[in-house]
Amino acid sequence: MNVLLAFLFLIQQSPDSLQSDTTKVIEVVRPAPPTDVIAMDTPNDEGESIALQWTISKDDGDGLNSVILYNVFRAPSKEGPFDYIGTVGAGRTGYDDQDVEKDKVTYYYKVKSQTKDKVESEASNVASAQSFPQWFHHGRWNYLIFGVLFTFFFAFYLSRAKVKGTKLFIRKIAGLDAVEEAVGRSTEMGKPVLFCPGIGYLYHIATIAALTILGKIAKKTAEYETRLIMPNYDPLVMTAAQEIVKQSYTEAGRPDNFNEKDIFYLTQDQFGFAAGVDGIMIREKPGAIFLQGVFYAESLILAETGHSVGAIQIAGTDRVTQLPFFISACDYTLIGEEMFAASSYLSRDPVMLGTIKGEDTSKVVIIAVIIIGTIMGILGGLNIGPFGTWFLNLVNWFTRG
Amino acid sequence: MKERKGLIIGSVIMIAIFVLMFIKGEPSKSIMVWIAAILTLSIYSFLYKDNVFYKFAEHLFVGVSVGYSVSVVWQNAFIRRVFDPLFITRTYIVNDKFSLYLFLGIVIPTLLGLLMLSIFTKKQAWLIRIPIAFVVGSYAGMGIAPSFQANIFEQTRSTLYVTLSISASIMIVGVISTLVYFFFSKEHKGLLGKTANLGIWFIMIAFGASFGYTVMARISLLIGRMQFLLHDWLGVIK
Known part of the structure; x- marks a missing residue:
């Protein structure tokens, strides 16, 4: 019966209604190669x-x-x-x-x-x-020219200070003048001094500048026989700091007062470090706090806690985003280059002051370039003479590399 | 008095949150969320004053992060860069030939690292200055070209390459007067003093804008933490 039904079904199917067993041919067109x-x-x-x-x-x-x-x-x-x-x-x-x-x-x-x-x-x-390493970057001649020029300024003023003994002036930096006052106040109150180098590494310029400032502060704490506490984020910074403080205590004639356990490693976690330093501030209640170096989001946490314990606070960093917090919560703040000038300012060493003069001369060159470039840009914009081309050449020269 | 006030306000907030949780909340069933929430509150308790909860969280935080960083340094620095290349993969053997150049590339930094341990000896402690000097010197050298590029060339180019407009003029005056503020070898008197004063105004305006911007970002962090406490932990807000 089933066979009969199947036969009847098949003969009723017209060829059009049967599913055709054909394959759709897709034409593959390859693109042209590069x-x-x-x-x-x-x-x-x-x-x-x-x-x-x-x-x-x-x-x-x-x-x-x-x-x-x-x-x-x-x-x-x-x-x-x-x-x-x-x-x-x-x-x-x-x-x-x-x-x-x-x-x-x-x-x-x-x-x-x-x-x-x-x-x-x-x-x-x-x-x-084949690949090869190159000793020189031939697109950076402009860096070399400026490098040589700036080095010449430094060498010139260094030699003037060293050979001729020319006395060089350095303007007042309030934050650095307050260092002695801060250490003295701590001593009078019988409280320790806390130095926090932030969370930078030894290759940050601000950290190196902070360590230079630390050397001067350590000399003062050694002279006043005040305890100096320094929690560290980076083990290398800690080791360098121990060496610097030890040297300062020796120079001050009090090597026995140096306690390397006061310069210790805390942690390399940003907020773990912030929590730890906060705890130290609350428990040790330092009379003076120096926040010098590289800081990020922990800057305000530290500065606020320092403020709450009544310490005189001197901060310094080159991180533009953190400076506003230090300015609002600390007594004195060293802004960027003021921090870098600290070693010369605190030591008043004529040779060191020579570097400041060299740095200022470099700034004069940059200001001159900006003024000349602006004038050329204005004249070029007004289609006067070849100034437009000169202006573009100048801008391109600064874009190289 | 101030502390008592803080304690009362804190307690009231806590009680209110817990009451809310029991009425309409769905507290998390994850033990990790509870630990994170309790540690968050322990850290926040510092706002009241230093206390045993804060001390516990602080020491836990510091201890865990130290332990973690030790394991990271051990694995990423010692095992991957010293032990494996020296004894397992022997990267200094190329095509069955010993390469002194590659071998020294592993051994010299390792020796410099080992010199750091000289601090534990009294007589040879001075040796530690060698790796420190190497790190500071090499990074200072390597930093010259990027510093020139970012701090001098890029800044100068961006200052120069402006259109003739009022805002561009303000920017040029701002850059020049700010640079003058950072002149240290001349006393800030007369024209120099006035320009430097203008510079400090520009600096403070920039800092004010930066302050506001960063505070906004910090508030978003606080909102994130509150969301964790009220949503993930207590389930009070959906």
């Missing part, structure tokens, strides 16, 4: 990088307009095997291979364009290159 691929060592770098350049595919923004990206392949020999190393978007004409394993070894590259349907073009021509 052409003229060239590879070269990336200039002015430390090696291990090769730069590629090519002419975009004819179907990139034109022709079939189907290219959406370029795939880059690399091989250790011309025959391959070529491994995929990266992709750049359509319209791009270059790629920097930053993962070259070895310098002075030839690598081979080819590039394929790809459509949004993931259809790749034929491979481009194969280009090869």
Whole structure:
């Protein structure tokens, strides 16, 4: 019965209603590959990088307009095997291979364009290159010129101070004048002095400047026989600080009063450090607090706690975003370069003062460049003479490198 | 008196929050959320005064972070950069050949690091100055080019490359007068003094704007913490 029904069903089907067993043929059109691929060592770098350049595919923004990206392949020999190393978007004409394993070894590259349907073009021509490190960055002659000029200013004023003994003036910096007052006040109150170097490392200029200031403060605390406490964020800064304070105590003739356990490591977690220093402030109740160095979000937490224990606070940092907090919560604040001038200011060493004079002369040069550039820009904007071209050349010179 | 006031206000807030939690809250069932919330409140208790809860949280925070950083340094510095390259992967052997250059690249920094331990000896403690001098000197040297680029060239270019407008003129005057404020080798008198005074005005206006901007960011942090306490922990707000 079932067989009969199946037969009747089949003969009722017209050929049109039967499902045809055909396959839809999709025509795959490959995009045109990029052409003229060239590879070269990336200039002015430390090696291990090769730069590629090519002419975009004819179907990139034109022709079939189907290219959406370029795939880059690399091989250790011309025959391959070529491994995929990266992709750049359509319209791009270059790629920097930053993962070259070895310098002075030839690598081979080819590039394929790809459509949004993931259809790749034929491979481009194969280009090869070796990477090399360069000793000099040839695009940074402007840095060298300014470097030599500024060094000359420093050398000139240093020699004037050293050889001729010229007395150099340094203007009053209130925050630094208050150092002695702060240490003296702590001594009178019988309270310790707290020095916090922030959360910078030894390679931060502000941390190095802070350590210079620490040396001067330590000398005062040694003379006044006042305890100096210094919690540290970085072990290297702690070690350097111990050496500096020890030296200051020796110079002050009181090496026995130096207690290296007062200069200790706390933690390298930003807010763990802030919590720890806050606790020390509350429990030790220092008479003077120096917040000198690199600070981030913990600056106000520390300065507010210091203020709440009634300590005289002298802060200093080169972090522009933290300076407002120090200014609002501390008694004195050394703003950026005032901090860097501290070592010269506190020591009054003529040679050190020479560096300040050199620094100021460098600033005069920068001001002169800005004024001259502005005048040229205004005259150029008014289409007077060749000033417009000169102005653009000047701006481009500062953009190099 | 002030402390008593703070204690009373704090207690009232806490009681109110707990009452709210029991009436309409859905407290978290995660033990980690409870620990985080209790530690958050312990740290906040510092606003009242130094107390045993704050001390506990502070010491826990410091201790955990020290332990964590020791493990990170051990794994990322010693194991990955010293032990593995020297004894496991032997990166100084290239194509079955010993490369002295690569070998010294591992050994010299390791020796410099070991010199840090000389601080534990009394006679050789001076050796610690060598790695410190190396770190300070090398970073100072490496920092010259980026400093020139960021602090001198980029700043000068950005100051110069402005259109003829009032705001551009204000910026140029601001840059010059601020630079004059940082002149140390001349007394700030006469024209120099007046320009420096103008400079400090510019500095303070910039600091004021920066202050407001950062306070806004800090308030968003506080909101985040409050959301954690009232939403994640107590389930009082949805």
